[in-house]
């Protein structure tokens with residue numbers, strides 16, 4: 001029995017070892033964001049893609065979005081505001097293109113992108129408070145599911 005109070009077979013507390021950051025995503029951690037967790041079938045057998053990122057307040061405009069793309073699986077993408085007095089207020093303005101339509105979003109949101117629906121770019125146009133980001137998809141990795 002391990003001395004920790006949890007089973008590391010199931011509980012993950014560290015970023016993926018040797019995680020290769022996509023060019024559009026910058027670095028593991030910088031003044032704009034900190035990539036907290038990245039889960040896929042390489043991190044835990046049979047796991048599906050899941051990613052968690054903090055975005056930090058900055059005056060820099062983030063236009064480092066992924067290119068427009070679609071997946072063979074549905075994808076869930078969420079951005080969550082951190083004002084304890086109004087959790088619906090995103091504290092940021094996000095431009096998110098879905099199915100060739102631009103959405104300008106200032107509320108905490110969860111998006112479900114069905115399989116085959118083209119999405120992105122996704123740009124944080126402004127951000128005044130920390131924003132928590134979560135994305136997941138049934139595929140075994142993010143990279144393995146992209147298609148043109």
Ligand SMILES: [Zn+2]
Pocket residue numbers: 069070071075119
């Ligand atoms: Zn996607």
